[in-house]
Amino acid sequence: xxxxxxxxxxxxxxxxxxxxxxxxxxxxxxxxxxxxxxxxxxxxxxxxxxxxxxxxxxxxxxxxxxxxxxxxxxxxxxxxxxxxxxxxxxxxxxxxxxxxxxxxxxxxx
Numbered sequence: 001x002x003x004x005x006x007x008x009x010x011x012x013x014x015x016x017x018x019x020x021x022x023x024x025x026x027x028x029x030x031x032x033x034x035x036x037x038x039x040x041x042x043x044x045x046x047x048x049x050x051x052x053x054x055x056x057x058x059x060x061x062x063x064x065x066x067x068x069x070x071x072x073x074x075x076x077x078x079x080x081x082x083x084x085x086x087x088x089x090x091x092x093x094x095x096x097x098x099x100x101x102x103x104x105x106x107x108x109x
Contacts, residue, residue, distance in 0.1 A: 001027070001047070002036045004083065008045065010069040011035070011100065018067035020057070020093045022084065027052060027094070032101045051097035058089025067097070 001019070003011065010016035027033065027049050035045040057080070060068075065076040081087050 001033050002038060005037060007069060008035060008037065008043065011047065012045070014100075016067070016069040017099060018064060018095060018097050020055075020060075020068070020080070020095050022091070022093055027096055033098075046101040047098040048101040049096050049098050051095075053095050054092050055095050056089065057087060057091050057093055064095070 003019075007016055007019075021027075029049050029052050032046050032048045035043045035047060037043060060073060060076065062073060065071045065073045068076050069079075071079060077087050
């Protein structure tokens with residue numbers, strides 16, 4: 001999964017535990033995914049999907065915006081527009097909740 005550099009930092013700080021995505025290919029619950037900075041730049045950070053559901057963009061709650069990285073709803077909307085180009089409150093997107101994956105014999109990040 002590709003994340004912006006700032007969002008990777010927020011993931012590692014435990015402030016970003018949710019992401020909204022426009023895509024057809026659904027991520028699998030319980031699966032571990034490696035974080036990318038771009039299509040060609042991978043990190044060693046992995047996340048595990050703990051919840052997946054669909055939601056209209058306009059139905060995001062204050063709690064959800066907070067899970068997206070500590071945003072208020074309007075801040076999240078501006079971030080979404082910066083990354084995705086436009087905001088359509090009726091658009092249905094995939095919402096993924098996740099946590100940083102740590103193999104059993106590894107010290108915490």
